[in-house]
Amino acid sequence: MFLGRQFLSSIFVMGFMILPTVYAQSSSPSYVKALYSLPLSFDPIKMNDTASLAVGNLIYNGLLKFSPSLKIEGALAESWATSKDGKTLTFKLRKNIFFHNGNPITATDAEFSIKRAISTESTVRKFYDSIKKIHATDENTLIVELNYPFPPFLSVLAGATAKILPKANVSDPKFFNSPIGSGAFKFSQIDLQKKEIILHAFEKYYSGIPKITRMILKETTEEEALKLARNGEIHDLANWPLTENDSIFEKGQKISSPVASTWIIGLNTLKSPFNNLKIRQLFKISVPVDEFRQTFYPYSIKANGYVPNGLTGSQVKVDLKINGIHPPKDKIIIAIPSELARGKEMKEMIEKSMNAKGWKVEVRLLPWNQLMDGYSKKSHQAFLVAMNMDYPDADFLLKNFESDNTDNFSGLKSSKLDLLLKKSRSTQDRKLREIYYKDALKLVEESAVTVNLFHPRANYWVSKCVQGFKPNILSDVYIDYSNVGFAPSCSENEAVQ
Amino acid sequence: MKNITLFKHVNSSLNPYRWAISVIAAILISGLFAAITLESRLDTDKKMAEALSPYLVTLIESSDRPELLRVLQSISEATSSDVIVVVDGIIFASSRNLEELDRTFVKPKTYFRIFDFEFGNSEIVTTTNIKKYGHSLSEAQIHIISPLLTSMQNTIGVFIGAFITSILISLFSARQMRKAIKKALRPMNQLHAEIEDMIIENGIDSEPIQIRELEEIRNTVRSTKIALDNVKDQLAETKAKKLSSDAYKRLIHDLHNPVSALRQMASLAHDHSQDMETRGEASDSIPRLADQILNQVMAAKKNLEEEPVAIRDLNIIQCIEDGIRQVQTLKPKKSISAKFQDAWVNVPHDPMLLRRAIVNLLENGLDAAKTQVRVSVVKNKNHTIIQVCDDGLGMDEEKIPVYLQGRGQSSKANRQAFGLSSTNHIIRSHGGKLIYRKSDLGGSCFEIRLGVI
Numbered sequence: 010m011f012l013g014r015q016f017l018s019s020i021f022v023m024g025f026m027i028l029p030t031v032y033a034q035s036s037s038p039s040y041v042k043a044l045y046s047l048p049l050s051f052d053p054i055k056m057n058d059t060a061s062l063a064v065g066n067l068i069y070n071g072l073l074k075f076s077p078s079l080k081i082e083g084a085l086a087e088s089w090a091t092s093k094d095g096k097t098l099t100f101k102l103r104k105n106i107f108f109h110n111g112n113p114i115t116a117t118d119a120e121f122s123i124k125r126a127i128s129t130e131s132t133v134r135k136f137y138d139s140i141k142k143i144h145a146t147d148e149n150t151l152i153v154e155l156n157y158p159f160p161p162f163l164s165v166l167a168g169a170t171a172k173i174l175p176k177a178n179v180s181d182p183k184f185f186n187s188p189i190g191s192g193a194f195k196f197s198q199i200d201l202q203k204k205e206i207i208l209h210a211f212e213k214y215y216s217g218i219p220k221i222t223r224m225i226l227k228e229t230t231e232e233e234a235l236k237l238a239r240n241g242e243i244h245d246l247a248n249w250p251l252t253e254n255d256s257i258f259e260k261g262q263k264i265s266s267p268v269a270s271t272w273i274i275g276l277n278t279l280k281s282p283f284n285n286l287k288i289r290q291l292f293k294i295s296v297p298v299d300e301f302r303q304t305f306y307p308y309s310i311k312a313n314g315y316v317p318n319g320l321t322g323s324q325v326k327v328d329l330k331i332n333g334i335h336p337p338k339d340k341i342i343i344a345i346p347s348e349l350a351r352g353k354e355m356k357e358m359i360e361k362s363m364n365a366k367g368w369k370v371e372v373r374l375l376p377w378n379q380l381m382d383g384y385s386k387k388s389h390q391a392f393l394v395a396m397n398m399d400y401p402d403a404d405f406l407l408k409n410f411e412s413d414n415t416d417n418f419s420g421l422k423s424s425k426l427d428l429l430l431k432k433s434r435s436t437q438d439r440k441l442r443e444i445y446y447k448d449a450l451k452l453v454e455e456s457a458v459t460v461n462l463f464h465p466r467a468n469y470w471v472s473k474c475v476q477g478f479k480p481n482i483l484s485d486v487y488i489d490y491s492n493v494g495f496a497p498s499c500s501e502n503e504a505v506q
Numbered sequence: 507m508k509n510i511t512l513f514k515h516v517n518s519s520l521n522p523y524r525w526a527i528s529v530i531a532a533i534l535i536s537g538l539f540a541a542i543t544l545e546s547r548l549d550t551d552k553k554m555a556e557a558l559s560p561y562l563v564t565l566i567e568s569s570d571r572p573e574l575l576r577v578l579q580s581i582s583e584a585t586s587s588d589v590i591v592v593v594d595g596i597i598f599a600s601s602r603n604l605e606e607l608d609r610t611f612v613k614p615k616t617y618f619r620i621f622d623f624e625f626g627n628s629e630i631v632t633t634t635n636i637k638k639y640g641h642s643l644s645e646a647q648i649h650i651i652s653p654l655l656t657s658m659q660n661t662i663g664v665f666i667g668a669f670i671t672s673i674l675i676s677l678f679s680a681r682q683m684r685k686a687i688k689k690a691l692r693p694m695n696q697l698h699a700e701i702e703d704m705i706i707e708n709g710i711d712s713e714p715i716q717i718r719e720l721e722e723i724r725n726t727v728r729s730t731k732i733a734l735d736n737v738k739d740q741l742a743e744t745k746a747k748k749l750s751s752d753a754y755k756r757l758i759h760d761l762h763n764p765v766s767a768l769r770q771m772a773s774l775a776h777d778h779s780q781d782m783e784t785r786g787e788a789s790d791s792i793p794r795l796a797d798q799i800l801n802q803v804m805a806a807k808k809n810l811e812e813e814p815v816a817i818r819d820l821n822i823i824q825c826i827e828d829g830i831r832q833v834q835t836l837k838p839k840k841s842i843s844a845k846f847q848d849a850w851v852n853v854p855h856d857p858m859l860l861r862r863a864i865v866n867l868l869e870n871g872l873d874a875a876k877t878q879v880r881v882s883v884v885k886n887k888n889h890t891i892i893q894v895c896d897d898g899l900g901m902d903e904e905k906i907p908v909y910l911q912g913r914g915q916s917s918k919a920n921r922q923a924f925g926l927s928s929t930n931h932i933i934r935s936h937g938g939k940l941i942y943r944k945s946d947l948g949g950s951c952f953e954i955r956l957g958v959i
Contacts, residue, residue: 077604078579079572265605310608318608319571319598401572443568466608482571482604 038495039223040475042245043234047204047226051185051196053122053172054131059397062169062486063248064226067208068109069172069190070215072100072119072151073163075487077479079401081167085114085191085215086151095158095437096141102149107213108175109195116145121176123153123166133170135408135416136399139434157435160442164400169486193219193491204228220477220494244472247485251468253308264469266480267310269317269398271406274343274460279420280390282337289457290329291336292391297362302463304358305351312461315396315406315453319482322403322446327454336367344383345393347374387420395465397484403446404433410453419458426452474499513691517684524683528676535672540665547657548623548632551585555634555648562636566593566646571607574599587652591636594645602651614651628654693717700724704731757806760911761799768795802911805927817936822853822860822890822956826881829864837872845882853890853956855936863932866925867894867952874898874949890956898949906942 048061053069056062072086083089087103106114120143127137139159145151155162165171175189188196194208206226210219229237235257237243251257253265274296282288302309316322343359345352356372363370375383383389398405407430408414412422426449433445453459467485471478476496481487510518555562558577565574578589582601591599592611600606616624616631624631629651636646693715700715704727715721774780774788823846830842864881871879875896884891901909909926926940929952933940938956945951 076579078575078601080576080579267604267607316569319569321568321570323569324567439570440564440568443570480604482575482607 037222039225040221040245040490040493040495041225041227041237041243042247043237043243044226044228044248045231047199047201047206047228051188053170053174054126054128054133056170057132059484059486060228060248062399064206065172066169066192066486067194067224067226067490068188068192068196069174070192071166071168071171071173072102073167073171074489075164075167075401075481075483077481077489079482081163084167085119085173089163095160096155098153098155098162100151100153102151103215104149106191106215108178108191109189109211110175110178111213112175112177114173114175114191115148116151117148118176119151119173120145121179122173123171125174125179126170133399135414136165136168136170136405158437159434160437160439161400161402161404164402168399170399191215193489194221194224214491216491219491221490224490238470238472241472244475245478246470247478247480247488249470251470252306253466253468255468255470257470258468261470261472262475262478264471264478264480266467266469267318267482268465268467268485269320269401269483270465271312271315271317271396271459272306272309272462272465273315273394273396274462275389275392275394275418276458276460277387277390277392277418277420278456278458279387282339282341283390285337286457287331287334288337290455291331291334292341292368293457293460294329294331295336295363295366295368296460296462297359298460298462300362301355301358305355306463306465308468309463309465312463314450315459315461316403316450317398317464320398320401320403321443322450325447325450325454327451329455329457336369338369340369340371341390343370343372343391343393344375344380344389345372346377346380348377349374384418387418392418393462399483401483403450404430407446407449407453410456410458419456421453421456421458423452423456512694513688516687516691520683520687524676524680528673528680532669532672532676536665536668539668540661543664544657544661545621545623547660548630548652551587551650551652552622552632552634554581554585555632555636555650559634559636559648562591562648563646566591566598566636571599575601581650585650585652586656587650590649590651592647592649598646611649613649625654630654630657693720696720697724701727704728754806756911757803760802760806764795764799764802768792768799771795808928817854817856819852819854820857822851822855822892823849823883825855825857825861826864826883826892828857829861829868830881832861833865833868833872837869840872840875840877840879842868842872842879842881845880847884851883851885851890855956859932860936863929863954864892864894866929867954870925871896871898871950871952874900876949878947880947888957892954892956893951894954895945895947895951896949897945897947900944900949901942903942910940 044060044063046058046060048056048064049058050056050061051065051068053065056065070084072084073081073089074084076082083103085102085106086100089098089100091098100116100119102114102116102119108114108118123137123140123143125131127134127140131137139155139157139162140153141156142154143151153162173191178184178189187198190196191211191214193211193214195211197207197209199206204227208224208226210222210224212218227243231249234243234246234249235255238246238257239260246257276283276289276292278284278289283292298312302311310318312318314323314325314327316325345355349355352374356374359372360370380389380392384392384394396406396409407426409417410419410421410423410426411417411430412424412427429445429449429452433442433449436442436445467480469478469480469485474495476494477492479489479492481489558581562574562577565571565577574591578591578599578601581587581589588600588602590597590602590606590611595610597606597609597611613624613633614626614629614631616626618625622632622634624633632650632652634648634650636648696713696715697720701724715724771788771791775785775792777785780788826846827844830844834842868879868881871894875898877897879894879896882893882895884893906926910930911927930940933954933956936956938954941953941955943951943953
């Protein structure tokens with residue numbers, strides 16, 4: 010789950026401008042991709058924000074990867090096999106695969122990297138908690154043993170945090186200042202003043218030399234990014250999935266795709282009055298969900314439940330019927346990011362609607378860092394965030410509600426839910442797992458810890474000169490840039506810098 | 507009119523039908539094969555979709571879009587088609603484009619429908635309701651959109667292949683048919699040869715014809731010929747008798763005067779009441795009259811020998827021209843001008859005898875002519891008239907019957923003139939008449955008048 014960053018990046022309205030920059034070029038045009046933020050970390054096991062993951066996906070490579078339609082394909086792994094009990098996975102690495110420093114990639118590097126992911130320093134180790142043992146049997150063979158047959162594990166390995174690093178170099182304390190991976194692009198430099206990262210095409214990339222020879226990742230605000238895009242100085246605004254009718258689309262290409270994400274208002278069961286189930290349920294059905302969606306995000310997809318459309322569990326919908334319960338007299342504060350472009354309108358609309366129904370609701374606009382701080386400390390009563398997914402399985406979202414998960418924003422404790430999740434992870438039967446998921450999601454819905462607002466639809470903008478840009482329905486993090494390039498018909502000037 | 511062989515006639519008569527039938531049959535067969543190929547191709551897609559229905563239902567019910575996308579992608583790669591799953595009118599999964607997911611499905615515009623297949627501008631759409639346990643879920647469909655051109659490639663290939671094969675078979679069949687026609691007409695040729703042989707009387711060793719009708723014709727012709735030969739013999743015999751009779755009658759008639767004269771001279775020679783001179787003259791006349799009678803008998807005998815034997819319906823102009831050529835070779839100093847109404851005048855005649863008659867008239871004409879002889883042929887409703895006229899001095903009309911009877915004296919030698927008598931005899935044996943007229947050229951003009959058949 011990557012809370013809010015991606016979502017917030019589309020709604021930041023910054024009060025300063027960055028002057029248009031003309032990027033130096035060597036021989037061929039550079040591809041300029043705007044980011045709402047430079048990566049907070051270059052270490053895959055510490056990435057919990059979209060910008061870091063997006064950059065990480067360009068520099069690093071994993072054993073597996075997602076196709077645009079979420080088909081799991083081999084990346085560094087040429088083939089893989091699962092034992093009959095589903096507990097042992099054997100990966101065969103490709104031959105002649107290299108890190109950016111020219112060293113060959115071996116199964117030992119893969120073993121080392123995945124062991125890092127389950128180490129205590131990893132912030133994403135919960136994704137890998139099904140791993141029992143991992144070991145390389147030879148240069149090209151890696152065996153992963155699981156505690157239980159966890160079918161989504163392949164999706165975990167295709168995710169953005171399961172990247173292979175060179176074992177020989179990671180111990181260098183400065184390694185992540187100039188990271189070495191095996192992704193389509195080599196890290197070249199980072200200019201903190203210009204807020205730019207320069208990448209170059211990796212000529213030994215396993216699937217062929219990328220079409221983009223030089224890529225500039227530039228941190229900027231949404232507003233500034235749109236200006237630069239209009240001036241032809243940026244090729245790619247994929248970091249900001251825009252609304253359907255944005256005027257920028259008059260100039261470049263609009264590539265639209267659903268994304269596996271749900272906007273929710275999270276309810277904290279640790280805070281009064283949401284420690285009362287009936288109050289939460291009443292609140293859940295009182296929020297003007299349809300009005301909110303139609304007013305602010307009319308092109309989004311109506312949310313049936315917590316899980317995004319098109320994933321197992323998305324059809325779970327519970328009609329809560331509350332009788333004899335009235336809104337409490339307690340004041341309820343809903344925290345929403347102040348960077349939202351129409352945050353004030355949202356505040357007015359929600360307050361007006363809820364108060365008319367007898368609630369004492371205040372929508373408070375908080376800067377992103379404060380909102381996330383309160384989220385971590387579980388100090389908010391309610392908060393608006395976008396729930397994105399790292400792998401396309403309901404398990405990813407349901408983890409948030411496990412009793413022992415420190416990331417459980419709702420504070421919900423349900424032994425029944427814990428048991429259902431345990432059962433779902435220990436079966437290879439797709440249909441049975443679906444039943445467990447549905448039961449678990451039904452519990453989540455009945456627990457009323459989320460008000461599901463809508464599932465967004467991403468509208469990516471890229472320059473008209475860009476070719477081969479294919480969205481990924483998981484998120485923009487997984488867009489494969491190794492096949493993206495410039496149209497031959499576009500001149501260098503048109504293609505920018 | 508140009509003559510063609512019976513084979514060519516039959517062959518060319520059959521040609522339009524043969525080609526039309528061949529082309530129509532080729533198109534129909536090719537179309538049938540092509541339709542079967544296309545139907546089979548599309549039906550395979552449909553059956554595959556139906557077979558996958560239970561699995562697809564599971565994926566739809568469990569809302570497992572990633573797995574469904576994988577399946578559709580796989581189907582798409584295998585069939586080179588776009589595969590779209592629509593639930594409640596919304597695209598739930600698509601192998602075509604991720605951008606259209608969760609949007610309303612807009613079916614491509616189609617122009618016509620054959621069975622379950624809808625044909626659009628550039629695609630064929632096959633729609634299958636997704637079924638579960640035999641029950642159709644009306645709200646969920648799988649649409650397989652196949653590119654028209656790619657789908658039609660095999661179909662067009664099969665069409666062309668079947669068309670070429672059909673045409674080749676037709677060509678082979680036509681060739682065999684030509685051979686068969688030729689073979690079938692062989693008995694006709696045999697019949698033709700048989701009839702020709704019969705005409706030239708070589709058909710003694712003829713073989714039976716296999717075709718019953720032709721064999722009957724052959725037998726009919728054969729029996730007709732035998733009958734004709736018999737009739738001809740009978741006719742010739744009858745005619746010979748008649749001619750002999752006529753000849754004797756003419757001879758008796760012609761001998762009446764000289765015999766009377768001889769009798770009178772014999773009577774005078776023995777009549778002592780007559781003076782010696784009269785009796786002497788009478789005695790002198792007796793041997794002359796006896797010679798004359800003898801000559802007349804000899805001429806009659808000669809004429810009997812020249813009876814026509816082969817009267818055929820032939821071009822008389824040809825006969826006259828042959829006569830002119832024959833005479834001109836012998837007497838080139840005087841010219842013979844020919845004037846014919848038509849180049850072809852068929853009259854029954856014996857060309858050898860009639861030519862001899864014409865040659866006689868031409869020779870007489872040339873002997874008598876000062877400068878020229880003119881031959882003309884005129885045909886009217888009842889007769890064909892041949893005139894041989896000259897610009898000579900002409901003849902004493904009173905003596906014409908004497909000459910026609912062979913009793914005239916030749917002007918070139920001291921002998922009897924049999925030419926006109928012979929000519930007269932030939933013409934009469936043809937059923938015609940020889941008439942003398944004064945020529946508009948100033949001399950004689952003999953007119954042969956033959957009846958028209």
